[in-house]
Amino acid sequence: MTDTCIQDILPLVEMPSQYIGSEVNAVKKDPKTVALSIALAFPDLYAIGTSHFGLQILYHLLNREKTIAAERVYTPDTDMESRLRSTGLPLASLESARPLAQFDIIGFSLLYELNYTNILTILDLAGIPFFAKDRDLSFPLIIAGGPCTCNPEPVADFFDAMVIGDGENVILEMADCWMAWKQGGGNDKGRLLNSWRGIEGVYVPSFFEPAYTAEGFQTLTPRYPDYLQVLRTIIPGLDDAPFPEKPVVPYGRPVHDRLRLEVSRGCTRGCRFCQAGMIYRPVRERSVRTLMQQAENALAATGYDELSLLSLSTGDYGCMPELMTRLIDRCAPEHIAVSLPSFRAGTLTPELMTQIGQIRKTGFTIAPEAGSQRLRNVINKNITREDIVSTVRDAFSLGWQVIKLYFMIGLPTETDEDLSAMVDLVLDLRKLKLNKTRGMKGHKNQINVSVNTFIPKPHTPFQWAPQLTVEASQKKIHWLKEKLNYPDIQFKWQHPRVGLLEGLWARGDRRLAGLLVAAWRNGCRLDGWSDHFDASKWEKSLEETGIDIDFYTTRARDLSEPLPWDPIHVRVTRPFLISEWEKALQQESTPDCRSGHCQSCGVCDFQTIEPRVFAATEIKGSDTLESPVLPPADAVRYRISYAKTGPARVFGHLELANIMFRAFRRAKIPVEFSSGFHPKPRISFDDPLPVGMESLHETCMVSAKPVFSAREMMDRLNQTLPEGLAVTRWEISPSKKEGVACRSIRYRIQLKTGGFERSRIEAFLASEAFVKSRVNKKGTMALVNYKEHVEHLELDGGDCLVLAIRSGQPLTLRPSEILAAVFDIPDEAIKTARIVKLAPALGE
Numbered sequence: 037m038t039d040t041c042i043q044d045i046l047p048l049v050e051m052p053s054q055y056i057g058s059e060v061n062a063v064k065k066d067p068k069t070v071a072l073s074i075a076l077a078f079p080d081l082y083a084i085g086t087s088h089f090g091l092q093i094l095y096h097l098l099n100r101e102k103t104i105a106a107e108r109v110y111t112p113d114t115d116m117e118s119r120l121r122s123t124g125l126p127l128a129s130l131e132s133a134r135p136l137a138q139f140d141i142i143g144f145s146l147l148y149e150l151n152y153t154n155i156l157t158i159l160d161l162a163g164i165p166f167f168a169k170d171r172d173l174s175f176p177l178i179i180a181g182g183p184c185t186c187n188p189e190p191v192a193d194f195f196d197a198m199v200i201g202d203g204e205n206v207i208l209e210m211a212d213c214w215m216a217w218k219q220g221g222g223n224d225k226g227r228l229l230n231s232w233r234g235i236e237g238v239y240v241p242s243f244f245e246p247a248y249t250a251e252g253f254q255t256l257t258p259r260y261p262d263y264l265q266v267l268r269t270i271i272p273g274l275d276d277a278p279f280p281e282k283p284v285v286p287y288g289r290p291v292h293d294r295l296r297l298e299v300s301r302g303c304t305r306g307c308r309f310c311q312a313g314m315i316y317r318p319v320r321e322r323s324v325r326t327l328m329q330q331a332e333n334a335l336a337a338t339g340y341d342e343l344s345l346l347s348l349s350t351g352d353y354g355c356m357p358e359l360m361t362r363l364i365d366r367c368a369p370e371h372i373a374v375s376l377p378s379f380r381a382g383t384l385t386p387e388l389m390t391q392i393g394q395i396r397k398t399g400f401t402i403a404p405e406a407g408s409q410r411l412r413n414v415i416n417k418n419i420t421r422e423d424i425v426s427t428v429r430d431a432f433s434l435g436w437q438v439i440k441l442y443f444m445i446g447l448p449t450e451t452d453e454d455l456s457a458m459v460d461l462v463l464d465l466r467k468l469k470l471n472k473t474r475g476m477k478g479h480k481n482q483i484n485v486s487v488n489t490f491i492p493k494p495h496t497p498f499q500w501a502p503q504l505t506v507e508a509s510q511k512k513i514h515w516l517k518e519k520l521n522y523p524d525i526q527f528k529w530q531h532p533r534v535g536l537l538e539g540l541w542a543r544g545d546r547r548l549a550g551l552l553v554a555a556w557r558n559g560c561r562l563d564g565w566s567d568h569f570d571a572s573k574w575e576k577s578l579e580e581t582g583i584d585i586d587f588y589t590t591r592a593r594d595l596s597e598p599l600p601w602d603p604i605h606v607r608v609t610r611p612f613l614i615s616e617w618e619k620a621l622q623q624e625s626t627p628d629c630r631s632g633h634c635q636s637c638g639v640c641d642f643q644t645i646e647p648r649v650f651a652a653t654e655i656k657g658s659d660t661l662e663s664p665v666l667p668p669a670d671a672v673r674y675r676i677s678y679a680k681t682g683p684a685r686v687f688g689h690l691e692l693a694n695i696m697f698r699a700f701r702r703a704k705i706p707v708e709f710s711s712g713f714h715p716k717p718r719i720s721f722d723d724p725l726p727v728g729m730e731s732l733h734e735t736c737m738v739s740a741k742p743v744f745s746a747r748e749m750m751d752r753l754n755q756t757l758p759e760g761l762a763v764t765r766w767e768i769s770p771s772k773k774e775g776v777a778c779r780s781i782r783y784r785i786q787l788k789t790g791g792f793e794r795s796r797i798e799a800f801l802a803s804e805a806f807v808k809s810r811v812n813k814k815g816t817m818a819l820v821n822y823k824e825h826v827e828h829l830e831l832d833g834g835d836c837l838v839l840a841i842r843s844g845q846p847l848t849l850r851p852s853e854i855l856a857a858v859f860d861i862p863d864e865a866i867k868t869a870r871i872v873k874l875a876p877a878l879g880e
């Protein structure tokens with residue numbers, strides 16, 4: 037047993053706020069009051085996992101139920117993993133800090149094949165055996181969902197059950213089954229799995245027995261005659277589907293730090309390489325009315341100052357101009373940015389062009405995928421060169437400065453001419469850019485070209501195609517890099533070895549489970565991150581386990597060959613995929629079915645499942661939400677005092693500013709903005725407090741319209757601040773003349789590792805001067821007389837030290853520096869010390 041707790045480790049790891057679980061809208065329930073506890077596990081870092089919309093939906097849906105508590109856990113970064121191992125602490129959930137092994141169910145979201153080793157990291161840190169067959173009922177049930185489950189086989193042995201399709205459609209049914217099973221004794225896992233297999237979309241791997249043919253192909257024999265295939269579960273329409281109106285607002289720097297509105301699900305453009313385009317069919321849009329209402333509620337609940345639209349193909353949304361107009365009209369007065377990652381040429385009305393002129397421009401993305409029209413026909417990317425050119429021209433004209441172009445190499449039938457056409461296309465787009473910026477100083481328009489090696493994915497028409505070898509991939513990338521070597525073209529590519537491994541896991545079978553364990557034991561962690569990916573560890577693991585990677589990746593497959601994912605029916609039929617494969621070889625296109633011309637892919641029954649799109653004519657005037665009108669009043673400058681204690685001590689300065697600003701928005705306190713092209717809220721903070729230090733007295737200045745009394749503003753803000761932040765005083769800011777600087781700042785300090793040596797305090801106080809060398813942030817060394825900086829130093833109540841550091845000195849010393857100098861305490865003990873900055877005494 038260890039007496040260390042997670043709080044003790046936090047000061048020692050990077051980005052500690054990702055482990056505290058006190059985010060706005062996090063749901064904390066007393067485990068004793070619920071019947072079922074589920075940990076939603078994301079096998080990647082917090083910064084990625086908190087940006088995943090699907091997990092937010094499930095979290096929201098499960099926590100709506102009184103009897104269920106859903107909590108979160110993300111893969112700890114490697115520094116936290118080492119700390120957990122060295123202290124013997126088990127991995128715990130964020131909300132209740134409960135060890136994962138104590139949950140009833142752990143549900144993983146599988147979005148990316150190179151995250152698979154992270155599943156094992158989470159299970160191992162939780163003390164849970166990897167393989168389902170090794171887990172008795174003393175362990176949680178381990179389930180998974182997400183797009184990767186459409187070929188569940190490489191990781192099937194680790195899971196008790198896996199969901200194929202829209203998880204929100206079945207998760208509550210699975211929960212009900214679990215609760216009924218538990219009430220019936222809950223002592224036979226087989227009975228639970230049997231009831232789960234009756235739910236559409238639930239795959240129970242242990243109910244399919246693998247065997248291997250002489251050629252090495254996996255076949256699966258079903259154990260039950262009524263459970264031969266698992267049909268993907270589909271939400272028929274999005275308008276009444278659950279939406280996380282109170283999404284958790286992450287700390288730190290998540291990859292998507294904004295509100296996201298899911299405008300549609302499914303894309304039927306029919307790109308033949310695209311798995312998402314097959315496994316999320318048919319297209320289902322949300323109405324403008326619903327989206328506006330969801331935006332209103334979620335903005336109020338989060339305080340976000342940016343909103344973006346989410347879908348596989350945002351530009352195809354049927355009412356895009358109308359939606360953008362309404363969103364911008366609603367958001368602009370409150371300085372909420374609406375970002376648009378892409379749009380389709382031909383959808384721009386003059387009104388929308390004016391609206392887009394006002395929005396914040398980040399990178400604009402367009403994915404030609406292939407350089408030549410011939411190859412675009414093969415892959416059914418039904419856009420012409422003219423479409424691409426005019427879209428990029430429009431984007432430059434509307435003010436985007438960075439255009440991102442996505443291409444693939446190694447697509448079926450690709451020739452050298454196709455690669456040359458890619459170079460020609462990029463260089464032509466570059467000419468557009470040069471024409472646009474000619475004679476304009478300071479314009480930094482840039483083209484980012486991103487090239488990935490094509491990875492054949494299950495359930496696509498290209499699922500039988502071979503993948504490029506690493507060598508062939510490297511050669512093509514090298515050639516492209518040379519041809520596109522211009523200062524204003526940034527060329528990026530995916531490491532071919534990463535692509536090959538992704539391909540291995542995408543089309544793998546159950547024999548890969550041993551490889552995953554070997555790779556994890558050999559130290560593979562966070563493989564999706566280039567700074568962690570280590571090809572040599574994977575090569576060693578492949579060698580150890582005797583897995584022939586070419587068998588799974590670079591080999592062409594026969595159409596008659598059994599496929600590991602045969603029991604999974606995503607509803608797109610095999611004849612459709614074969615016909616699309618044959619059409620690809622003939623360069624024949626298949627049109628989008630959203631316009632009403634069904635291409636017979638097999639997904640829709642046209643009773644409950646069919647494409648759902650909205651026409652602009654269906655929008656009524658009442659769909660427009662008005663922004664609140666504020667009474668005219670001059671802004672007042674306030675001084676706000678607040679405490680930053682407990683979990684809030686780990687917030688960095690920028691993080692804190694972000695948290696406070698969003699809290700002002702949630703509290704509906706109308707903060708004033710600066711003028712100019714990029715208006716900023718008029719909030720300023722005192723000197724940053726070091727991460728890990730608590731304070732009973734911090735101040736910030738804010739200019740806001742006095743629509744509420746000072747008392748009410750303080751109360752409103754306090755109601756919405758995360759745990760550990762509390763406003764203690766709200767007053768009209770005194771003028772500079774009236775402000776009185778404190779003579780010193782007092783701290784109360786306690787060491788985690790023991791007490792302070794009284795003799796050192798006495799020696800320090802008795803000395804005339806206490807001179808030691810000090811190295812500043814720039815690495816410069818200088819002698820400092822610490823006596824000049826310390827006004828007061830005494831032990832208070834045994835182990836507690838009270839320290840007062842003089843302010844107004846040319847050099848500002850931190851308490852940690854005084855501790856190191858006077859007590860010679862090691863760095864780690866200082867980092868874990870509890871240091872609280874005290875409020876100024878009366879009269880100071």
Ligand code: SF4
Pocket residue numbers: 304317318319629630633634635636637638639640646647
């Ligand atoms: S069944 Fe027809 S309408 Fe439905 S997604 Fe397939 S092609 Fe489109």
